Amino acid sequence: MTDELALTSDPPADDWRVPTGTRLLHIGPHKTGTTAVQAALFEIRDQLAERGIYYPSYDRHPMHAVLAVTGRHSMMGDDPPKGRHWDRLLAEVTAADDQTGVISSEFFSEAAPDAIARIVEDLGGERVHVVVTLRPLVKILPSQWQQYVQNGQRTTYENWLHHMLRVPPYEQPNPSFWRRHRHDRLIERWVDVVGRDRVTVVVVDDSHRDMVLRVFESLLGLPDGTLPAVQVATNRSLSLGEIEMVRRFNVEFRSQDELPDNFYSRLVRYGAIQRMKQARRPGPDEPRVTTPRWAQEQAVEIGQEIANWVAGSGVRVIGDLELLHQQLPEAAENATSEATVDPEAAAQALFGAIAAIPTLNGNGNGNGGSPAPPAPKPEKVGVPVHKVRSAELVRILARRARRRFLRR
Known part of the structure; x- marks a missing residue:
């Protein structure tokens, strides 16, 4: 059953709010509004602390800590992640004691099952509630390719699409892509560890400004408008x-x-x-970067499969799953x-x-x-x-x- 977000009134905080003391784990994936959530939480972290909500304050996004615990490599040229980064994050979360904690990183989406089990155990086991934000795959494709290029990739967009969508096992040149963005399998990996009752899926509606922030306010029991929309210039897409x-x-x-x-x-x-x-x-x-019609159609088909699986999974869904398989109005033949x-x-x-x-x-x-x-x-x-x-x-x-x- 999908909950409709009433944007014209106060969010139903009592319906969506997680229990006090929960470790709210936002696992992304990439290109689903994670930067907006992280920037807003980081911006008012002191005010959140006064309300009994803890957000790690040493950085907007604990990327190195998450890369360390998931066993993933850092981005090209960056210092390699160390175990001490995860240990530091755990120490800060533990010090928050019985406060509600929020940990947000899209790199959690790349965790394998054994890493997921460790993450959940380290963060408090049954105290962990997982939040997954989703956007249509057809919108994610060009943004994710851009991110790979900004990390040193040389493949053209058309060639990248061909390999990701038409060349089994669909792992080259970026094995991480489907690990992140086959969203049904991503959610299933986390459900297997925490259970369906402690997973919330948020379908981001781009037509409603700041929708994802309003949902997080509801999850945390915050008044409407508490989380600010912080402009992050370095997050814009390139032409x-x-x-x-x-x-x-x-x-x-x-x-x-x-x-x-x-x-x-x-x-x-x-x-x-x-x-x-x-x-x-x-x-x-x-x-702007445009996705050819054939790739859009394949992305829509996969989006339909993802939406169907989520609908039958028993996890809580906020938003409209139909958005995951809508075709974009603009499409080029190539x-x-x-x-x-x-x-x-x-x-x-x-x-x-x-x-x-x-x-x-x-x-x-x-x-x-x-x-x-x-x-x-x-x-x-x-x-x-x-x-x-x-x-x-x-x-x-x-x-x-x-x-x-x-x-x-």
């Missing part, structure tokens, strides 16, 4: 021109064998891409594989930001170490930099990064 330029850079970066992954992490993901997201807003006429706008402006901003970042220090991670060597002399390209094509800028940047790395 077609922007993401294609990043993908082409990845191809060039991977061709430079001497370059370490932490160069990519520092200079690209946390440097250029974040700067581009914060400093630039794509114009309304800039094309994926947009080439940027239809000139990416040079975005390329200049991106690579200009990278070139302007000071040389990494002696240990290569920007957190201390030997003094940085002097910046190299400007690259001789024969023409002013603003007239250099993006492909040439990629090669220039790669050569500069290589020289700096070898100099260290």
